Amino acid sequence: MSASLPPFPTPQEPTDEPVLLELTSGADEPCLRADAARNRARLLEAAARLVAEYGAAGVTMEAVAVAASVGKGTVFRRFGDRTGLLMALLDHSSKQLQAAFLSGPPPLGPGAPPVERLRAFGQAVLRQAADQLDLQLAAQPEPARRFSNPPQRLLSGHVTLLLRQAVPDADCVLLAQTLMGYLDPALIHYLTKECKMPQERLEAGWIDLVARVTRTELPQ
Amino acid sequence: MSASLPPFPTPQEPTDEPVLLELTSGADEPCLRADAARNRARLLEAAARLVAEYGAAGVTMEAVAVAASVGKGTVFRRFGDRTGLLMALLDHSSKQLQAAFLSGPPPLGPGAPPVERLRAFGQAVLRQAADQLDLQLAAQPEPARRFSNPPQRLLSGHVTLLLRQAVPDADCVLLAQTLMGYLDPALIHYLTKECKMPQERLEAGWIDLVARVTRTELPQ
DNA sequence: TGACGAACCGGACCGAGGTCCGTTTAAAGT
């Protein structure tokens, strides 16, 4: 456990919370017209079917359009681009994770000391990446936007807050980005698929990394 | 300086060095036929011109082919794909950096203690990324290959070796990937361009990160 | 020098992402 920090039963500091909230409540679906909503659902379902059958690589914008009996332009109007469509597919489990660490039970949610929450957070992200790896890889935006997309910012924002509690006088934004880098789907793919590392090693690596970054001792 | 570590005047451990060497001596240009070599040079020069004039986004495979008065197929035959061409453009400065940390003067090259070399390494990479940022971004391969490409592996391999000297009983491969994540061009772009962070903050962040990861004290 | 084969060349071709714009339609107001 951490050395000089009292346990933190407080949910979060209210001063920093708005940052997260405004990112959480993305104005994703302002209120779609009836036909638009119907087509959106059709498209998502068709895309999910294609993923299940041919993998993420099989999700061609035109294929999705055809499978949903919808014009190609409609797909782009609704989701912006291919990345947007794939991220929409990931949205559900993404929201679940968010809820878990924003308001779920400890140690992931509020109530546990920050370092413990950090450990749980990494573990949760690593396990979510284990399934969905191909989809998360395919949903990765072009490099220039990898860090600016809302879900990514929400996650790193959360890590930043936890770090601020754990190591108040560090440059927590930079440290948070470093920690998030460890959870990059592309890295996880490389380590697990190409280097054949077992999941447990990645999780142990995360625990160790958190300890080093926060300058605390390893648990147990 | 580091606490319990003796200074390391030895260049590198010879046992691990082959790993780096085999990566360094990539069989890039086995010995091209005369016309092929000529076209290769033409293409690189044309590509560089296009970068200078329109930025990396202007480097279209066909545009390069036309500017070099060469068939489109030739571009692909020589460089494989767009990423290959852009990486070839970066190759020169990339090789320079390699030479600097493999056999250059300390603290970057052999002769300085590993933690000091790590600090110098990050600084060098950050500064090289500062120029060439657009090019390095554009040269980024698709996510699934970001970590498997030779230059990346050479860099992370070097960091791994340094870490093995600094923190022998850690999982240095994972720690090295973490450190490399901090030096990701996409992250640097996000932090400097979108978050407006000054270069100095990134460099200070690196120094601090190295200290935390190696569990040493900050210098000075 | 002449002939042979491997390497190279080039541009037609294909697939996929993304844009455009004329047409259709859902919903709100009269």
Add this chain to the structure above:
DNA sequence: ACTTTAAACGGACCTCGGTCCGGTTCGTCA
């Protein structure tokens, strides 16, 4: 019910990365 209008629709169209294959050229060996 009728008009209106902003939003949604759809598919032709464009660009660009990547492939393919028939024709050409370099280097070698006799």
